[in-house]
Structure formats: C-alpha cells, structure tokens
Amino acid sequence: MANPTIAIVGRPNVGKSTLFNRIAGERISIVEDTPGVTRDRIYATGEWLGKEFSIIDTGGIDLGDEPFMDQIRHQAEIAIEEADVIIFVGSGQEGVTDADELVARILFKSNKPVILAVNKVDNPEMRNEIYEFYSLGLGDPYPVSGSHGLGLGDVLDEAIRHFSTEIEPEEEGVIKFSLIGRPNVGKSSLINGILGEERVIVSEIEGTTRDAVDTHFVGENGQKFTMIDTAGMRKRGKVYESTEKYSVMRAMRAIERSDIVLFVINAEEGIREQDKRIAGYAHEAGRGLIIVVNKWDLVKKDTNSMRDFEQEIRDEFQYLDYAPIIFVSAVTRQRLNKLPELIERVSESQNLRIPSSVLNDVIMDAVAINPTPTDKGRRLKIFYSTQVAVKPPAFVIFVNEEELMHFSYARFLENQIRNAFTFEGTPIRIIARRRK
Ligand code: GDP
Ligand code: GDP
Numbered sequence: 001m002a003n004p005t006i007a008i009v010g011r012p013n014v015g016k017s018t019l020f021n022r023i024a025g026e027r028i029s030i031v032e033d034t035p036g037v038t039r040d041r042i043y044a045t046g047e048w049l050g051k052e053f054s055i056i057d058t059g060g061i062d063l064g065d066e067p068f069m070d071q072i073r074h075q076a077e078i079a080i081e082e083a084d085v086i087i088f089v090g091s092g093q094e095g096v097t098d099a100d101e102l103v104a105r106i107l108f109k110s111n112k113p114v115i116l117a118v119n120k121v122d123n124p125e126m127r128n129e130i131y132e133f134y135s136l137g138l139g140d141p142y143p144v145s146g147s148h149g150l151g152l153g154d155v156l157d158e159a160i161r162h163f164s165t166e167i168e169p170e171e172e173g174v175i176k177f178s179l180i181g182r183p184n185v186g187k188s189s190l191i192n193g194i195l196g197e198e199r200v201i202v203s204e205i206e207g208t209t210r211d212a213v214d215t216h217f218v219g220e221n222g223q224k225f226t227m228i229d230t231a232g233m234r235k236r237g238k239v240y241e242s243t244e245k246y247s248v249m250r251a252m253r254a255i256e257r258s259d260i261v262l263f264v265i266n267a268e269e270g271i272r273e274q275d276k277r278i279a280g281y282a283h284e285a286g287r288g289l290i291i292v293v294n295k296w297d298l299v300k301k302d303t304n305s306m307r308d309f310e311q312e313i314r315d316e317f318q319y320l321d322y323a324p325i326i327f328v329s330a331v332t333r334q335r336l337n338k339l340p341e342l343i344e345r346v347s348e349s350q351n352l353r354i355p356s357s358v359l360n361d362v363i364m365d366a367v368a369i370n371p372t373p374t375d376k377g378r379r380l381k382i383f384y385s386t387q388v389a390v391k392p393p394a395f396v397i398f399v400n401e402e403e404l405m406h407f408s409y410a411r412f413l414e415n416q417i418r419n420a421f422t423f424e425g426t427p428i429r430i431i432a433r434r435r436k
Contacts, residue, residue, distance in 0.1 A: 004163040007056045007083035009076050011099040014091040015119040018146035020057040043249045048156040056082055061245045076103050080110040085162045088114050092121040092129035104136040113162040116141045117155050122148055175347045178228040178254035181264035182274050183247055186294040189330035194339055219340040228254050251278050260288035260346050268298040271316050279317055286392040288346040288425045289323040297329040324425050346425030354421055356386045366416035373409050380404035383435050394429040405432035
C-alpha cells in the first residue's frame, strides 16, 4: 500500500530543503551513511499525528542547464504528477515574485490540493508579510519558519486533511513486484519480455488512475502477479525523466508498493555507484529482492564468467547476501521464463512462519555451537524466541539485557536461522528484547 505523498515546490532559496529536512526528521538511513552516497535527499518518509506519508523535495531534482523558469516549471509538473498534496513555499522576506506567480498558475490548473506556506516568517512581527500572498489565488497563506521550526504543525494538519481515506483494496494472493535499476539497464525490455511469455495471461483489471500503469497477469500455474510500473517506463519523453534523482525517486516509490523488487544490473556495464544506492533502498525497505543481471547475451563468456560476475556482485553488495542472482537476456529471452517461479519462491520465503517450538530448537542449537557473548562480566542469556512478523520475517529474541546482543551475534543467529529454513530473497530481522 503506497503512502500518501506530499511534494514541496517553490523557487530556489525559499527554504524548501530546510522544511523538507524538518518534516522528514532525523531518519538518516544506512544508505545515506555509506561513503560515496549523496546525503542530499529528495525523498523521505515522515509522520504526523500517526499518519505516515512520503515527502519529495522537488527543488532537489537537478535539471542541469535548463533556463531558470523551465526548471521551476518542471519541478511543479513533477509535484503534480507525483503528489497527493502540494506544499507551495514562498518567502516572507522577499515577498511574491514572478517565479512564484508562474508556479501558482501551474498548480492552480492542476486541481491538486495546494497548501501555501510562507517561509522565513521567523517572528510574530513578520506575520504581516503573508498577506500579499493572497494574490496568488491559492487560499490562505500559512506563516512558517523552517529554520526555527515554527508553524509547520498547521501546515501538516492541513496536508493530512487532504489525504484520501480511500483504501486501495489488497487482493489476496497477488504478488506485487517491480523492476528497478538505472536508466537503460533493460527494465522495459524485461517487462515486455516477461509479459510476452506466451503462457502469461495479462488480465484486464482496471487500476486506479494513479496505478493505471500497473499490469496484472496470471502465471502458468495460476499465480496472480501485479507488475508495478517504475520510471513511467511506458510513457517516456519528459525532460526530467532521465535525471538520476528523478529515477531514484521513482524507484523508491515502486519499492514502497512492491512485495518483491527485481534489481536489474546491466551485465555489459557492470556495477555503478547508482546501482548501489538503489539496492540499498530496496534492502532497507525490507522487501524481497532478486538481482537480475540483464544483457547477458552481450558478455563474452568463458567457463568462469558467471561465477566471476556473481562474486563481484557478492563483494559489492555484501548486505544482499540473501538475494538470488539470475543472469538473463531480454533480447534472446534467455531464462526469462524462470523469473515468475523465482518471484514465487521469494514470496513463499517472505511469508514463511516458523513455529516457535522449531525456532527455539534452532536457537538452542546455535547457542550450543557458539556460546552467547559476555560484556564486562555479564553474559547474554537467551530465554525464548518467537516470530512476530512476515514480509519481512521478524524474530524477537527475549534476553536478559538487550545491549548484550551484539551485532555480530545477531548476525550469527540470523545465519543459523537461514541455514535451518529457506528464507531465499528476503531480509530477516532479529530483534532482542528484554524479558519483562
Ligand atoms: P531551497 O533552495 O528552497 O531548498 O532553500 P534552502 O532550504 O536551501 O534555504 C535557503 C536559505 O534560506 C538558507 O540559507 C536557509 O538557511 C535559509 N532559510 C531557510 N528557512 C529559513 C527560515 O525559516 N528563516 C530564515 N531566516 N532563513 C531560512
Ligand atoms: P530501461 O531504461 O531500463 O527501461 O531500458 P530499456 O529496456 O529501454 O533498454 C535499454 C536498451 O538496452 C535498449 O536499446 C534495449 O534494446 C537494450 N536491451 C535491453 N535488454 C537487453 C538485452 O538483454 N540484451 C541486449 N543486447 N540489449 C538489451
């Protein structure tokens, strides 16, 4: 189920990224903490009054050397395309500018709910600066101060009021998956290839407008699938669609809606920085993951080519050691028919429930092989374990003191669980909890 999405728009320097960071809070992810990975996020999740949402800072989508007004226009278009609610930011210090008026006109025509936030209203004396913003015709302006954290509550109250209360019906037994990866790795070709398999029956279920690009189909053995469209893959041509940030953002949105993600790498070009970032997000989201090496037809092969490439992937993506790797070609169709069954296997893994009695036997055996760690004379004691969730499978281990469960020991337990059961293609979570 996709989170409702808020997009922030406005001309440069009004304080969009300041507001974005305030709203997104301090959730720095491991991906962003990895060296070489950019820190300036444009997409994050936030929460207000118990409602979760995604938030996009359109100002962070760099459109290269486009003229100023075109950049702003495109950012507004992205907001309209992606968001349920738009926060339009102006500056109380500078007042209404031509660029503000341009953005206001584009937003006005879109029929999307727009909340007008006038930023840099840092103190009560400045509140009079907001009135000229009525001229934009977007309703009441809200005074805010990103740097002081003022007024944001009112803006968010208003934003969540516009979230649709309609709940997308979850169809039982349908596996939702998406293909993500850099531009040109072959995602669209693979989609067509998978759908072109003659035994796949594309069904006619109409999606909502938003999801109209999703494709529903039934596999050979009756399994239902929904393929979630990633980068507007079948309606190309917009200027911003080739920008890296935009494609990462689309990938993250697809990940959010998927049970399983097919992470596509181009065999001919090998692994790039951007691949790592995309893979990191999929891992963090806890989705099932399959690594698809496409364009395998273009690689000059000798006996070890596949093994070597596999090793390179394992080295580069150590945290994805659970993800199966498949070598395919969208052009020669090599192994495309294996994809649906692999997706099904991963789906089974991520939905697997281990009875507590069986799980506790495995944990006890693990402790017998490798005794629990000690710290300053105290030893970790494990009392009992139980699986608390699926998708991804999560195991709570009741212990004497949570701090004694070191990362390495949790990792060891995870490996023992993986050795005992089949958790192919899914992350699993180990959570130590103090026994009350
Ligand atoms: P963006 O280009 O719209 O993303 O703007 P930034 O968030 O990068 O902010 C532009 C400048 O305005 C920075 O120097 C911020 O420190 C400053 N700024 C942001 N919010 C406020 C605010 O509420 N009050 C004041 N006085 N300055 C702000
Ligand atoms: P996307 O941007 O990830 O959707 O990539 P496309 O599906 O548009 O593919 C980009 C280019 O790679 C196109 O010219 C495709 O014909 C080509 N391509 C895709 N898959 C393969 C493959 O398996 N082998 C070869 N040789 N070319 C491929």
